Amino acid sequence: MSVDMRTFLAHVELANPITTAAGCAASGQELAQFFDLHRLGALTTRSITMAPRAGRPTPRMAETPSGMLNAVGLQGPGIEAFLERELPWLAQRGIKTIVSIGGGTVAEYSTLARRLADAPGVTALEVNLSCPNMEDRGRVFAREGSAAAEVIASVRSIMRYDVPVVAKLAPDVADIVSVARACVDAGADALSMINNPLGMAIDTEALRPSLAAVTGGLSGPAVLPLAVRCVWQVHAALPGVPLIGVGGVMTGKDAFQLVLAGACAVGVGTALFHDPYACLRIERELEELLRARGFQRLADAVGLAHRPPGSAPRHLLVDTEESTP
Amino acid sequence: MQVTGTVLTTRRVDAYHALTVVAPGIAERYRPGHFVSVAVGGPHTSMVTRRALSIHDVKADYGGTVELVFTARGAGTSWLAERRARDTLDLVGPLGRPFPLPRDPVHCVLVGSEYGSAVLFPLADALLARGCRVDFVLGGAGAERVFGAMRARRMAETTTLTTEDGSLGLRGKVTDALPSVIADTRADAVYACAPMETLRAVTAVGMEFDIPVQVAVEEAMACGIGVCMTCVLPVIGDDGATRMVRACAEGPVFRGERVRFEDVGTIPFDALGAPGGGARHVG
Numbered sequence: 001m002s003v004d005m006r007t008f009l010a011h012v013e014l015a016n017p018i019t020t021a022a023g024c025a026a027s028g029q030e031l032a033q034f035f036d037l038h039r040l041g042a043l044t045t046r047s048i049t050m051a052p053r054a055g056r057p058t059p060r061m062a063e064t065p066s067g068m069l070n071a072v073g074l075q076g077p078g079i080e081a082f083l084e085r086e087l088p089w090l091a092q093r094g095i096k097t098i099v100s101i102g103g104g105t106v107a108e109y110s111t112l113a114r115r116l117a118d119a120p121g122v123t124a125l126e127v128n129l130s131c132p133n134m135e136d137r138g139r140v141f142a143r144e145g146s147a148a149a150e151v152i153a154s155v156r157s158i159m160r161y162d163v164p165v166v167a168k169l170a171p172d173v174a175d176i177v178s179v180a181r182a183c184v185d186a187g188a189d190a191l192s193m194i195n196n197p198l199g200m201a202i203d204t205e206a207l208r209p210s211l212a213a214v215t216g217g218l219s220g221p222a223v224l225p226l227a228v229r230c231v232w233q234v235h236a237a238l239p240g241v242p243l244i245g246v247g248g249v250m251t252g253k254d255a256f257q258l259v260l261a262g263a264c265a266v267g268v269g270t271a272l273f274h275d276p277y278a279c280l281r282i283e284r285e286l287e288e289l290l291r292a293r294g295f296q297r298l299a300d301a302v303g304l305a306h307r308p309p310g311s312a313p314r315h316l317l318v319d320t321e322e323s324t325p
Numbered sequence: 326m327q328v329t330g331t332v333l334t335t336r337r338v339d340a341y342h343a344l345t346v347v348a349p350g351i352a353e354r355y356r357p358g359h360f361v362s363v364a365v366g367g368p369h370t371s372m373v374t375r376r377a378l379s380i381h382d383v384k385a386d387y388g389g390t391v392e393l394v395f396t397a398r399g400a401g402t403s404w405l406a407e408r409r410a411r412d413t414l415d416l417v418g419p420l421g422r423p424f425p426l427p428r429d430p431v432h433c434v435l436v437g438s439e440y441g442s443a444v445l446f447p448l449a450d451a452l453l454a455r456g457c458r459v460d461f462v463l464g465g466a467g468a469e470r471v472f473g474a475m476r477a478r479r480m481a482e483t484t485t486l487t488t489e490d491g492s493l494g495l496r497g498k499v500t501d502a503l504p505s506v507i508a509d510t511r512a513d514a515v516y517a518c519a520p521m522e523t524l525r526a527v528t529a530v531g532m533e534f535d536i537p538v539q540v541a542v543e544e545a546m547a548c549g550i551g552v553c554m555t556c557v558l559p560v561i562g563d564d565g566a567t568r569m570v571r572a573c574a575e576g577p578v579f580r581g582e583r584v585r586f587e588d589v590g591t592i593p594f595d596a597l598g599a600p601g602g603g604a605r606h607v608g
Contacts, residue, residue, distance in 0.1 A: 023554075030551040030574065034327070046554075052598035054569045057591045061547045061555035063401075066371040068547060072554045075569060078598065212590065220373040250373075273548035274364060274373050276417060277327060 003290045004297040005283070007041065007264045009124055009242050010164035010189035014041035014096060014265060017298060018255070018283040021246045021269030022047055022100035022126060022168065022192075023072070027086045034276040037095045039283075041265060045086070047102035047128040050111060052078035062201045062210035067220030067248070068270060069199050071213035074102050079115050091121025098166065101155075102128040109151045113158040122163055127155055127188075130170030130195040142170035142195070145182030156187030164189035166244065169234075171197045171226050180234045184241055192244035192267065193230045197223060219270040224248030228261050235262020235303050250278070252285020259286070259298065260305035326350050332412045333390055339469040341440045342406045343381060344414075345392045351418045352389025355380060357426075357448035358541055358578045361393065361418030362549030365401035374547040375417065376401050377573070379518070381443040381473075391416075394443035394472070420549050421577045424448050424516060424539055430456030431513035434506055435481075436499050436527050438464050438519035442472040444541055448516060449480050458482050460510045462502050468493035483510065500526035507534050514539070517581070521589055528581030538581030544572035559585040559593050567596040 005016040019042040025031050028043050037043055055075030062069045077086065090097045099122050103109040109127065116122055129151060130142030141147045148167065156165045167183035169176060171194040180191055196217025201210040209215075227247025235243060245263030248270065249255050255266040266286075271278035286298075295301050330346035337343070351361060362375035382392035397406040408414065427433070433452050435445040442463050449459045461477040464487035471493055477484040485502045486494025495502055500523065507515070507530065517527040518541040531538035544556040551574030560570045561583045569592065570576070585593060592599050 024552060026552045026554065033550075054592045054596045054598035054600070055554065055557065058555070058557060058589070059545060060557070061374070061545065061553065063372060063374050063547075066373070068373050070547075070553070070555060075554050075557065075598070221371070270373050273553050274375060275327075275415075276548075276550055 003287050003295055004299075005287055007298055009042075009166070009244070009265055011162070012123055012164055016041040016283050017259070017263075017265040017286070018279045019098060019244065019265055019267050020044050020272065020279060021267035022128060023074075024269035024272050028090050028095065028097075031272070031276060035280055037090075037093065040096070040279055042096040042098050042123055043090065044098040044126060044267065045082075045100050046076050047074050047100040048079055048082045048112065049074055049076060049102050050079055050108055052076065052081065057212040059210065059212055060216075062216070064199065064201055064218065064220075065222065067218055067222035068273075069201055069211060069216035069218055070196070071211045071216035073213065079112055083115065083119055087119055087121055096123045097121055098124045098126050100126040100128050100168070106150050106154050110154045110158055113155040117159055117163075124164040124166055124190070125155065125159055126166040126168050126192055127151060128168050128195070130168060130172075140170065142168075142179060143173055145179045148179055149182040149186035152183045152188045153186040166190045166192050168192040168195055169230070170195045171223075171230050171247075176230050177233050177237045180238060180241075184238055190242040190244065191234060192246055193234065194223065194227045194247045197226060219248065221248045221250050221254070224254055224257070228257050231258055231263050232261040232305075236306060239303065249282060250274070252282050252287075252289050255282050255286045256289050256301070259301050260303070262303035262306065264299070264302045326354075326417070328416045328418075330391075330414045330416045332408050332410055332414060333387065334410060335408060338394065339472060341394055341396050341472060343392055343394050344405065344408060345382075345390050346414055346416065347387045347390050348416050348418075349387075349389035351416060352383045352385070352391050355383045355391065355419045355447075356423035357451050358421065358423035358444060359419035360421050360444075360549070360577060361391065361416050362420060362546070363393070363405065364415040365404050367404075372401050375549055376405065377420075377546045377549045379440070379444045380419070381446060383447060394440050396440055417549060421573055422575070424541070424578050426451055426455060427457065427514060430458075432458040432460070432510050434460050434462060434503070434510060434512045434515045436462045436503060436515060436517040436519065437472065438499050438523045439466075439470055440472045441518035441520070441541070441543060442477075444518045445516065446473060446476055446480070453480065458510065460506055460512070461485065462487070462499045462506050464488065464499035464502075466490065498526070499523060500530055503527060503530045504533070507536070512536060515581075517541070518543070521586060524581065524584070525586035528584070528586065531581055540579055540581045540584065541577045542572050542579065542584070544577070546573050549573045559588045559591075559596055561585065567593055569596055569598075
């Protein structure tokens, strides 16, 4: 018996909960050499900016214990080229696409939303409020509820009602729940967490920072517990809000942790660098874990770890009742 | 494609390690210049990035084997150096764009420094098969760091060796010997794989003689498949605009004169999308 892996991102149905994390699948065409992208729940694009961006100087990457630092600086083609080449390629194939956008001002986010509002093939819009690589270091919107809410409210008012707006949150904040609540109040249909926390490594041979940009976003298994904590806290405070759990997912078990903490979808990022087939493997492993524990639907496991101590999992109770004559 | 390859043999080649791995799918699709990426540290590894390795040799035995050459520098490559026959390796490849080959039987000089030389041998095979004349210039810091001198001597019309300490061949760098080799062999093209600084000098020599130079760059990569965007370098496109392109997906082979070697490690101000407007101010 197979487990029903369908999930809903607001009102949009995804065939399974596994998505690529923003910035980890380039244009999508790179991964398509390895597997059929239709097998993803959705593909999240890199954060699209107004102008083309050359990104940060190299070295942009440093491997760290159970993770890596990156400082790519949102290298990308800009919205024009994205709408001309990358999005149509995905749309023509009918691949569910979550378009991530990044900007330096509220106006820039709004302009991006306006350009995407009428573009075919946008399944959902993810608003990158928190990329630590942005040159504009003074304004990381995700650091503060009101700044984040301003962006979300503006983007939400522009996007069509049937395209969910997802706010991507950073873990580098004192109170992620308050930022999450501000975004939801401003109209966010779903939340995605976590973006990379900032980290740093120093090259002990060269006696200087390993990255040209000095600091970079930490990703990989090292940040999984941080993601589980954030998803847990936000799901506890806002149980009705769909969450995409992202951060260091390498296996189905990691994804299952995020689901139990309250995520209805799971983003896979750094694992793709290690294994191009990671999304498919993780989906399969997650389904096996759910089946082994008697779940018939993924939805029954979402947030299940929040149940009070001593109570049995709901899905098992239902089973017993049905089997009583 | 991804292949779980079985290690057939391991050997030391001077200062370097070489692993022969049974990987039929990769061997079949391989063209000179391609590389592979290898997962290191075993199934529960804490090392999340793959290691990009050059292919030194491809053989048809056991359905297809590839020989990978590397130097043990960090934890990942040290782990690789400890692999023994029958161990399995997770390989993805063949990756990157291969060397373009000349249509006509021309004279080619192949320049390699340290273990960068490794990729030149399958290239030499392909060039010889097309009736090209092949001459090698190989170098390294010392005698034990010059890779493949014996094999080069067997294949090439002439082989020139250079070491910085003078322990083998001429004292100096490959680029010190290159001009006279190009002149003597009346070379029509140069192929090179070496550290960035050497490639820059090789390209300069090629431009002096007005012959094309194809370079294979060695950039640090995390994924090797074009998704991580960490292995970029500034390269001039057909339209004259400089873009930050990925060594793994658009490379690793480039036309030497297109690579802005002096700007590697920076974002040139006129690169497409450079901070502060970049290409918008050009022309």
